[in-house]
Amino acid sequence: MIGVDHKYLIYIASVITVYSGIDIILTPVWFSEKQDFLIDVTPIKWPLGVSFIICGVLLVYRERKKSKRKVKPLFYTICPNCKETYFYNKLKEGMCPSCDVKTVDMDKYYNSN
């Protein structure tokens, strides 16, 4: 699976998981003729099926949240007091280490001055 975006693998996995959940609810009995083997989950088909569906939905939900976070990267900030620039992720909650003032987005700073 080289070259396939990790995101699509998550979506495929979640579709399979949700589909399995629906399948459990609709056909809770599996029978393997070769091994003469029977699985019957009828008494627990709802909790089992629903938890599969929830797992599948959560997979997509988590992935979406992650990609949303990536959309807005904040790289450079500037301290309005000492005019020093910083890498945002090197700062503790965006505070200037020498003035203890909240730094601002560099683009916003230059646009408003």
Ligand SMILES: [Zn+2]
């Ligand atoms: Zn400063």
